[in-house]
Structures are given as structure tokens and as C-alpha cells.
């Protein structure tokens with residue numbers, strides 16, 4: 396009993412930790428990119444941004460794996476029977492999650508010309524997912 400409670404708390408923490416890594420990375424990366432582009436010559440800005448986003452790529456992959464593990468645990472170990480509204484919103488959430496991950500991975504490619512837009516899109520989808528997820532936790 397205590398074990399399952401601790402495991403559930405850990406999985407919830409893991410889910411939120413991964414969200415911070417993924418969505419926080421996109422939003423703060425977008426801000427960092429703006430400052431870099433405003434203050435450095437194009438060549439230096441590209442080199443610095445490429446090395447920052449090469450690190451972000453690894454974090455996106457780690458966050459995706461952790462989100463899937465913790466998210467599937469949350470879903471399948473829930474004792475509640477989910478309504479159709481819940482399931483529809485859950486699918487929308489997963490599609491938006493796929494957008495956050497793919498836009499993030501594209502933005503992490505070296506010298507991607509639309510990096511800023513991709514990061515802004517990933518960040519916005521992430522914020523919408525957070526809203527949907529909070530709503531999901533209030534309905535069954």
C-alpha cells in the first residue's frame with residue numbers, strides 16, 4: 396500500500412519534471428535565442444545557438460521517454476473509468492505533445508532557419524497541454 400502510494404507520487408513528480416525540461420526548455424530557449432541574435436554577429440550567434448540546442452536535443456529525447464513512462468503509468472493505473480470527453484481531450488493532448496516533441500527536435504537541428512518560430516510553437520502547445528491536463532485531472 397505504502398509502496399504504491401510512493402510509486403504514484405514518484406511517477407507524478409517524474410511527469411512534471413519532464414514537462415519542465417521539455418516546455419521550459421522551449422520557452423527559455425526562445426528567449427535565449429532572441430538575446431543571442433540581438434547581441435552577436437550572425438556567424439557567432441549561429442555557432443553558439445547550435446551548441447546550446449545540440450544539448451537541448453538530448454533533453455528532449457530523455458523527457459519524451461520519461462513522459463511516456465510516467466504518462467502511461469498514470470493512464471493505466473488510474474482506477475477511474477474515463478468518459479468520452481476525457482478520452483477525446485486525452486487524444487488532443489497526445490497530438491499536441493507530438494507537436495511539442497517534433498518541433499523541439501527540428502529546432503535543435505544545426506542552423507535551422509525557423510528555429511525561433513518552432514520553439515515558440517512548441518512552448519505554446521506545451522502551455523495548452525498543461526491547461527488540458529489540469530482540466531483532465533478534474534473530470535473523469
Ligand code: HEM
Nearest residue numbers: 407414462463466467469470492495521524525528531532
Ligand atoms: C509535452 C507533453 C506533456 C505535457 C506538457 C504534459 C503535462 C501534464 C500535466 C501538467 C499533468 C498534470 C500533472 C498533475 O497535476 O499531476 C499531466 C497529467 C497526465 N498526463 Fe501528461 N503531459 C505530457 C505528455 C503526456 C503523455 C505522452 C502521456 C501519456 C502517454 C501523458 C499522460 C498523462 C496522464 C494520464 C495524466 C493524468 C491526468 C489525470 O489526472 O487524469 N502525458 N500531464
